[in-house]
Amino acid sequence: MKALIVEDDIAINDLICMNLRDMGFICTSAHDGLTAANLLEKESFDFALLDIMLPHIDGYELLEYTRQLGIPVIFITAKSSIQDRVKGLKLGADDYIVKPFAISELTARVEAVLRRYNKGKKILSLEDVEINTESRQVTKRGEVIDLTLKEYELLVMLVNNKNMALFRETLFERIWGSNFMGETRTLDLHIQRLRKKLGWEDKIKTVYKIGYRLEV
Structure with missing residues (x-):
């Protein structure tokens, strides 16, 4: 860390x-x-x-x-x-x-x-979802959820900062490692897929003019 x-x-x-x-x-x-x-x-x-x-x-x-x-x-x-x-x-x-x-x-x-903040743990848990930060495996009710690398990194960042509004530019720069140029389509698509795969449409909130928040 x-x-x-x-x-x-x-x-x-x-x-x-x-x-x-x-x-x-x-x-x-x-x-x-x-x-x-x-x-x-x-x-x-x-x-x-x-x-x-x-x-x-x-x-x-x-x-x-x-x-x-x-x-x-x-x-x-x-x-x-x-x-x-x-x-x-x-x-x-x-x-x-x-x-x-x-x-x-x-x-x-x-x-x-x-x-x-749940930082430093090998297993991050939130309701029925578990994240093993060593194996990078995500499960929901014991069933493995197939996530891409960027989807996984987005999930970990949201869970580690739950109930906090995270700026789009911050998420983009931290996950993609490049300067934010104002284009949010890539990030927004990854968020949409993450919501669908986890069934978290009501948990990953869009924060107007800011970005996203994992609300629990």
Whole structure:
């Protein structure tokens, strides 16, 4: 799993990365908000740790980037007032850790957030559908559903971000790995086939002028 660590204190950034790598994560570091924003546009991440007080672009603005991509976020910051915590959580952060913190607390919070998103599991389950992320096999009520690679990747992304509206351009760029040029036919056809194969016509919702949401 890939983690983006955005912290301008190099020593803290290095310490976090070292411990997350020991847990098996692939870590990418950024020491300012602009670098982090560029990385979010070019690469895919499973979660992000964001400082709030960053050069160029602060953590609150970066949070908008991550929300559009459906990436879980934990704020790591010296801003410790109740007002700051409430603001971060209301804006959409999944958790909030105040410096100084114990590494054991940080890793426990990362694991808790990823559990809520079903990230890192070998078996993803949603009602009567199971996804084995090792074999890439999808079953519904025990019967194997034949999905193409892109249909499978779309399904995993929707399940990992259930009840969240995902932008068409985000889905296209994450699944097809190329820049979104405004043409949605390919994505829309894959969504239609996925709905039909899973019988999820009432679950994969079209969100007007945005994209799609798996509603459960």
